[in-house]
Amino acid sequence: MKKEPAIRELLHSHNLRTTSCRQGILDILGNSSEALTEQDIKTQLDSQHDRTTVYRSFKTLIDNNLIHKIVVDNNLVKYALNPKWYSQHDHVHFYCKQCDKLVCIESEQQAGIPLPEGFSASETEIIIKGTCKTCTE
Numbered sequence: 001m002k003k004e005p006a007i008r009e010l011l012h013s014h015n016l017r018t019t020s021c022r023q024g025i026l027d028i029l030g031n032s033s034e035a036l037t038e039q040d041i042k043t044q045l046d047s048q049h050d051r052t053t054v055y056r057s058f059k060t061l062i063d064n065n066l067i068h069k070i071v072v073d074n075n076l077v078k079y080a081l082n083p084k085w086y087s088q089h090d091h092v093h094f095y096c097k098q099c100d101k102l103v104c105i106e107s108e109q110q111a112g113i114p115l116p117e118g119f120s121a122s123e124t125e126i127i128i129k130g131t132c133k134t135c136t137e
């Protein structure tokens with residue numbers, strides 16, 4: 001399954017140059033069914049990219065809404081490709097405490113809860129922690 005043309009289009013549609021590092025990160029996340037840590041991604045990336053390049057690529061992709069960062073706790077941060085429905089509504093994440101798996105959960109419902117008058121939300125981060133299907137079985 002070749003995803004490269006789509007990935008290139010994705011970068012192009014955001015007026016971003018296709019660099020091998022950006023494309024590599026998108027490919028890895030695009031082929032993964034769960035969110036990955038920077039370390040997971042680095043291990044799969046060509047070792048030719050230095051830390052600064054990888055760091056900048058992450059930043060560019062996040063700033064351009066192609067990938068998003070999920071902070072589970074101080075020690076665990078993961079990244080996921082923005083799903084097609086990403087911009088339409090907030091979404092929640094599920095984190096499995098047994099196997100460290102983190103996935104984006106699509107929900108038609110707004111994840112946000114009603115705010116007091118005068119407050120406005122710019123982003124909502126909700127992480128549901130528990131046990132995934134594989135670990136339950």
Ligand SMILES: [Zn+2]
Binds near residue numbers: 096097099100134
């Ligand atoms: Zn699990």
Ligand SMILES: [Zn+2]
Binds near residue numbers: 091093103104105
């Ligand atoms: Zn997500």
